[in-house]
Each structure stands twice: as structure tokens, then as C-alpha cells.
Amino acid sequence: MVASGRVAYLARRGKDYGVHTGDVRIDMQRVRQRKREIVDSFRNGSKRRLEKTANLDLIFGEASFTGPKSVSVRLKDGAQRTLSADRIFINAGARPSVPNVEGLKDVPFLDSTSIMELESVPEHLLVVGGGYVGLEFGQLFRRLGSRVTIVQSAAQLLLREDADVAEEVRAILKQDGIEVLLNARTERVVKSGGQIQLTARVDKEPLIVQGSHLLVATGRTPNTDGLNVSAAGIATDKRGFIKVNGKLETNVEGIYALGDIKAGRRSHIFRTTISAFCART
Ligand SMILES: Cc1cc2nc3c(=O)[nH]c(=O)nc-3n(C[C@H](O)[C@H](O)[C@H](O)COP(=O)(O)OP(=O)(O)OC[C@H]3O[C@@H](n4cnc5c(N)ncnc54)[C@H](O)[C@@H]3O)c2cc1C
Numbered sequence: 316m317v318a319s320g321r322v323a324y325l326a327r328r329g330k331d332y333g334v335h336t337g338d339v340r341i342d343m344q345r346v347r348q349r350k351r352e353i354v355d356s357f358r359n360g361s362k363r364r365l366e367k368t369a370n371l372d373l374i375f376g377e378a379s380f381t382g383p384k385s386v387s388v389r390l391k392d393g394a395q396r397t398l399s400a401d402r403i404f405i406n407a408g409a410r411p412s413v414p415n416v417e418g419l420k421d422v423p424f425l426d427s428t429s430i431m432e433l434e435s436v437p438e439h440l441l442v443v444g445g446g447y448v449g450l451e452f453g454q455l456f457r458r459l460g461s462r463v464t465i466v467q468s469a470a471q472l473l474l475r476e477d478a479d480v481a482e483e484v485r486a487i488l489k490q491d492g493i494e495v496l497l498n499a500r501t502e503r504v505v506k507s508g509g510q511i512q513l514t515a516r517v518d519k520e521p522l523i524v525q526g527s528h529l530l531v532a533t534g535r536t537p538n539t540d541g542l543n544v545s546a547a548g549i550a551t552d553k554r555g556f557i558k559v560n561g562k563l564e565t566n567v568e569g570i571y572a573l574g575d576i577k578a579g580r581r582s583h584i585f586r587t588t589i590s591a592f593c594a595r596t
Contacts, residue, residue, distance in 0.1 A: 316431060317451065319346040320458035324491075341459050343435050350431060378407075380547040383567050402569045405549075405557060407542050409535035409575040414443070417503040422511055424504075424529040427452070433528075437461045441513050441526035443501045445472040449532035450484065453493055463493045464524050466515050468500040496522070504529060537576045552578045 319341075329336045365373050374396070376388040385399040411426035413419065425433070427448045436459045442449045445467030457463040465472075465488070471481040472488075472495065485495050499515040499522060506512075511529045515522050537555045544551065550558045550566040556578035563571045 316346060316350050317455055319349065320455040323460070324458040339460075341436050343433060343459070346459070347432065347434070377541065379541065379543045380545075380549075381543075383547045383570070402571070403547075405542065405544070405565075405570065405572040405576055406574045407538040407576050409537045411448075411531070412534045412536045413531065414501075414533045416443070416501050418505045419531070422504045422506050422529065424511075424531050426531055430530055437526075437528035439464070439526035440528050440530060441466065441511060441524060442530045442532060443513070444530075444532035444534070445469070445474075445495070445497075446532060446534065447473065449530065450488065452530055452532065454488060454491060457488075457491050457493050461528075462526075464526060465493060465495045466499045466501055466513065466524070467495065467497050470498050472497075496524070535575065539576060 323339055323341060326336050326339045362373070365371060374388060374390070376390040376396070378386045378388045381387050381397070384401065384403070385397060386403070388396045388398060390396060411428065430452055437456060439462040440453070440456045442453045442463065442465045445465050449465055449467075450472060453463045453465050471478055472485050473481045476484075485497075488495055496515065496517065499517045501513055501515050502521075503514040504511060505514075507525075510525045510527060512523060512525050513529070515524070537551075537557070539549075539551055539555045539557060544557065547570065548567055549570060549572075552558055557565055557572035557576055559565055559572050559577045559579070563573050563577065565572055
């Protein structure tokens with residue numbers, strides 16, 4: 316989808332390069348179909364490789380700890396299976412968080428998964444959250460033709476980045492025509508006349524913005540709850556991420572955690588993202 320956005324962006328700027336094109340129109344269903352085909356091909360390729368691997372059983376189901384060395388798995392057909400092992404590697408990831416904002420449960424909103432299934436380009440996308448997910452989708456939909464407003468509670472975008480890097484990213488987004496509101500804490504959302512009205516507090520003053528769609532991108536929640544890690548005595552931090560040492564060992568012998576579910580900084584994400592933002596030519 317980001318590649319589709321970049322093609323649209325370059326096509327619009329064709330005349331800067333001495334290349335004249337006609338009107339740029341976005342076929343969102345084709346953009347989505349291309350994305351789906353790429354995802355399917357990656358997913359099916361990985362699945363086939365796993366299925367061919369000797370001594371590896373691939374089981375589709377929801378796992379949940381029943382003790383330090385055992386998990387119960389609810390299979391797709393509803394059947395239950397119990398598995399036990401001396402070593403267990405937890406790699407169950409995270410999901411989009413839903414912040415505590417007044418009115419959010421009564422308003423249709425998008426997250427990083429559902430926004431990739433849109434059938435048409437939003438007229439005006441409001442993005443709550445100025446982290447890498449909010450910025451990537453903000454830039455993408457701006458390039459596909461949406462008006463975009465990003466509402467960020469902190470004084471800079473990309474909080475884990477150095478201030479000068481974050482400022483440069485903000486300048487690039489501004490150049491693309493994205494409105495970025497900093498120090499703006501979203502307090503309330505309400506649907507009114509087919510539009511979504513968002514009230515943020517900026518320097519103690521209320522600020523109202525209105526858009527056709529709302530993307531909530533305020534962080535990720537680890538999938539430790541469904542996995543019931545407490546039944547195995549696995550220690551988590553206050554947000555639910557699994558604590559590990561430098562060898563990815565948890566506090567329970569023989570149990571390891573890797574990927575997004577473990578506590579600690581995930582700097583690789585930001586590095587990739589920043590290079591995407593700076594790809595302006
Ligand atoms: C919009 C977006 C853009 C991103 N862009 C980048 C990027 O440019 N570069 C980058 O490096 N990273 C990027 N990331 C982050 C990257 O996707 C994650 O870091 C990565 O997917 C984490 O892998 P994982 O294996 O830990 O978890 P996941 O990929 O989330 O996989 C976890 C799997 O565990 C399954 N699961 C969960 N609970 C259970 C259970 N109880 N039982 C059984 N299975 C379970 C889930 O269904 C899922 O399939 C992006 C993420 C998002 C959302």
C-alpha cells in the first residue's frame with residue numbers, strides 16, 4: 316500500500332521531472348487487492364515451508380497456559396488439545412490498544428488492521444497518535460488523496476526518536492500537506508452529521524477538528540492476557556509485556572519470549588520507518 320501511495324505521489328509530481336501525466340485517480344479496491352495478494356503469497360510461502368520442515372507440527376488454534384510447562388490449545392473446530400514441553404518459546408505478539416477516550420465506543424473507528432481493508436479513500440482522515448503507525452498511515456492516505464490531520468498528545472512526533480529527527484519528519488509531512496497538531500490530547504469524539512468530531516485539549520484550550528474517518532494509533536497491547544501467562548508464573552511489566560533477560564529468558568526456567576510480546580525497546584521498527592519518510596526525491 317505504501318508503494319501504491321508512492322506511485323500516486325510521483326505521478327502527481329511528474330511535471331517536476333518533465334513527465335506529463337493525466338489526472339491521478341486511485342482505485343482503492345485494486346490497491347487493497349494487490350496488498351492482499353502480496354500478504355497471501357508471503358503467508359502461504361511461509362506456511363508451506365513450515366509444513367515441509369521435519370519434526371515440526373503446525374497447529375492452528377488459541378493457546379493458553381495451564382501451568383509452567385503446559386498449554387491448552389482451542390482448535391479451529393472447537394476441539395481442545397493439551398501440549399507440554401520442557402522449553403516453551405512465546406511469540407504471540409501484540410494488538411492495537413484502545414485508549415480511554417470519551418465517546419470512542421460509540422464512534423466507528425479504524426485501527427492499523429482495519430484501515431488496510433478500506434474500499435475507498437477517506438475524504439478527511441483524523442489520526443490519533445503520532446507514533447510510527449499513525450505517521451505511516453497518515454502519509455500513505457495523504458498520498459492517496461485524503462486530507463489528513465494527525466493529533467499527537469506529546470510535544471514531538473515519534474517519541475522514542477531524537478527531537479531533531481522527529482522535527483525533520485514533521486517538516487516532511489507538512490510539505491506533503493499533512494496537518495500535525497502537537498501537545499494535543501484527544502479528550503472526546505462524537506459522530507455528528509456523518510462526520511466525526513474530535514475535541515483535543517491544546518495548552519488547556521479545547522480544539523475541535525472534524526473528519527470523515529478516524530484512525531486510532533495509540534500503541535500496542537501485548538497478547539499476554541489471552542495466553543494466560545500468569546498460570547505459568549511468568550512475570551510481566553505493568554503494561555503486560557513479558558520481562559526477559561539478555562538471552563530472552565523469562566523468570567520461569569525453560570520459557571523464553573521473543574518479538575513484540577517481550578518488554579524492551581523495538582528500535583528496528585523506527586529505523587525502517589524513518590527511511591520510508593525520508594524517501595522524498
Ligand atoms: C502498521 C504496522 C507497521 C509496521 N511496520 C514495520 C516496519 O516497517 N518494520 C518493522 O520491522 N516492523 C514493523 N511493524 C512491527 C512488526 O509488524 C512487528 O514487530 C512484528 O510483526 C512482531 O512479530 P511477532 O512475531 O512478535 O508478533 P506478530 O507478528 O503479531 O505475530 C504473533 C502471532 O501470534 C498469534 N497469537 C496471539 N495470541 C495467541 C494465542 N493465545 N495462541 C496462539 N497464537 C496467538 C497472533 O495471531 C499472531 O499470528 C509494523 C507493525 C504495524 C502494526
